[in-house]
Amino acid sequence: MLERKSFDKYLALRAAEAGADVLTMSMAKDLIFREGSVGGVVFRCPDGVQEVECGMVIAADGVQSSIARKAGLETGFRPGEICSCVQYEAAGLDVDPETMEFYFGSRFAPSGYLWVFPKGEGRANVGLGVRRKNCSERGPLSYLNRFMEDRGFKRIEFNAGAVPVCGPVKRTFTDGLLVVGDAAGQVDPLTGGGIHVAAECAKIAGEVAAEAIESGRVDGKFLSRYEIRWRKKVGKNLERSLRFRKILDGLSDEELDSLLRSLEGKDLSSISKISLLRILKNYPSILRTLRDML
Incomplete structure (x- = not known):
């Protein structure tokens, strides 16, 4: 990092x-x-x-x-084309220094994701990015603060910005x-x-x-x-x-959870197009999205 x-x-x-x-x-x-x-x-x-x-x-x-x-x-x-991003540098963390954590879904970061990027010595960058039109609360900071409080992370620095996506x-x-x-x-x-x-x-x-x-x-x-x-x-x-x-924008939290579980333990770099289609056949909404895009 x-x-x-x-x-x-x-x-x-x-x-x-x-x-x-x-x-x-x-x-x-x-x-x-x-x-x-x-x-x-x-x-x-x-x-x-x-x-x-x-x-x-x-x-x-x-x-x-x-x-x-x-x-x-x-x-x-346009507002829907920009991700609002907020991030704390946190200290006193008990996290694996070799593992990056990602959290998806409407509870953590609607139309985006939340991250924990370890920096060694018990520190990490903890942040998230969301597209504002999908926020159900006051804004991205409310999601991040709730996550920080749930995990007991201590804040030592704050940054914010906008990213075109x-x-x-x-x-x-x-x-x-x-x-x-x-x-x-x-x-x-x-x-x-x-x-x-x-x-x-x-x-x-x-x-x-x-x-x-x-x-x-x-x-x-x-x-x-x-x-x-x-x-x-x-x-x-x-x-x-x-x-x-x-494609991910069109998935519900339940569909995203099911899709990730179906990929658990698989080597993503070795998945062929045929095997990917076999996995996706259980997810009609993804197939519809693919059809509309092709």
Whole structure:
């Protein structure tokens, strides 16, 4: 389990060592345009509003990217397409340090799941993600607090955020700008995991940006190769995960329990399509969903 605070600081350190200027306590507010192409950023910092011109911009400003939208790209998500996530770091836990725990169902996390990720020394990340339209209580924190109280976990840190789980946005490039990570919806719709997907796409974005600057071509036609490459690399996996998530959305708690019991003790990596269909024949709702999707 990554120590996210240390991980982010490590990335900033590596960037600075490579020559980047890291601006703390600063927020991008607007874009600078040159002849219709993005050519810089307006940002607010402790010294006031500043501007920086550049060859091109990479927008990695998270879900509902305002920077990409200022460039004319549609990066908004509807409430039902976003997972509300809350997490505590907990201490004094008696948990298996080699086992990750997952809890599903409407009692724990409607249209999502709850997790316990051990970090050693009796600590763990305990959190959940739910789509708000399916919450029957005040919100995701009420589900998490109830779980923490039932288990007697002690809270030592709290984090919250939003994760897009409907697949990527339709377009991730325009003249002078690329969109990466949560801002582009580059998140696994089934698990809500985004770091590994974003890392793959960010590497491609960096390569394309370098090619664009070196060739003097930052127009959308040239930058479209970014979208072609990342969709080839991770696009099919994201589409498949979205289909699986939609199947799980259609299951009741009882059907989900029965399905998991039927898979108990089986090597999931070795299950063939034929054997999977034999298992699913007992679950008409899943078969109906599959039929509608195909």
